[in-house]
Amino acid sequence: MPDILKFCLSLGLICAISGGSMAFVNHITSQPRAEAQMRERNELLKLVLPAGTRQCQELESVNNVQFFAARDENGKLLAYAAEGSSRQGFGGELKVLVGLSAEGKILAVLVNQHSETPGIGTLVCERKQKQSLWKVLAGKSEKNPFPANAFLDSFASQSLNENLRVDAVSGATVSSNAVLDAVNAVAGAWQEKFAAVSKTEEP
Amino acid sequence: MSLFKVFKNGLWQENPVFVLMLGMCPTLAVTSSAKNALGMGIATSLVLAGSNFVVSCCRKFIPDQVRIPCYIVIIAAFVTMVEQLMQAYAPPELNQTLGIFIPLIVVNCIVLGRAEAFASKNGSIASCLDGLGMGLGFTIALLILGGLRELIADGSLFELQLIENWQGIYLFKTATGAFFTLGFILAVRNHHKAKRRRKEGLGYEPPKEPICLSCNICKLGK
16 A cells, blocks of 8 residues: 555544544534533623623524513513624634613623633733732731722713724733624614614604 | 743743733733633643643644644634533633633733643643743733833723722823833843843843744745
8 A cells, every 4th residue: 555545544533533533522522612611601691681680681682682671570671781702713713791770871891702812811801809918918808799990890881872982902912802892782782672673763 | 841930931031922912912902900810820820730731732643744734723723612611510610710811822922832832742740830830920011010000001900990080091001001011121131131131241142143033935936
């Protein structure tokens, strides 16, 4: 057998086995992965919605943006939340959760799924709390469930019906733009879904 | 070489960052804080041990001439499967802290380098230990770098503020600061080594023949 054929065969065989096992693992983990993602998203939804929320109901999605409605115990509408995504991140897809007031004002923004470079792109994705060592040692530290992130917080209290204005973080321009792109996707879907409704309701 | 020696080799004597100079890209990018450094180190150690084991098991079936593409395929498939399994079954906290590093490891040259330099010539247990040792050495190096950078940039360690009201130096948060820090660490290491050699009565000895390893650029055109 000529050598070239042997090489092709062995490389092809290894590729086939690797591909097959990847497909198998992908198949058996696809459902648990989706469930784990859903659980994580529901946990994070609590952070972007107001504290009085008792139930969170999934609404129809528009242009791949999933909307949620948050109600208190009497069923009164408190706020909306939306999950938007962008494919322009440095490491591919990036998803944001946006808490919205009933008028379309942004309450809070959170990146719930990303594969940005740790230490660089994650500057605009992570909400990290810095605690003082001395306070921790004295047992006086408090864990903040929603630490600040200057970039993500600069979205807050802007209205989805106007152009969003934020400053990108230097060193993480691509990731900043991806977050902005994802929030803009939410804004587009919001305008399509709710602006049309409010126009028809006007006399 | 005894198994313990194989393990110890990667820790300091052949430390992948400070001596072999492998995997510089994630080293410089990720070490902006000690926590990131630790996460990257642990994730790399586990992947390295696993991929070395798998490559060593397959080494007899792979023809020499196509070994590099075969290793790349095996390592990439292995890492992808680990990532998916972790997303599915690992606790969410673990997945959040380690999971973001896994895409960075897929094409990390330490993993490929150890497969080529060690796992393709040695038994599976020795290869696994070599991976663990190299990974641990990588973790130690990253921790030194990340700890120093976080301390200088933020006055904190592992997100715990050590120095209150520290006027941060932003430069050390960026890759530029990583180059500075790494350069100073290497300078200190070389100084220490030279001092020890002088004590033994030996001077600096340049390598007799430049070690070109796989770079054949000077032979091109001949």
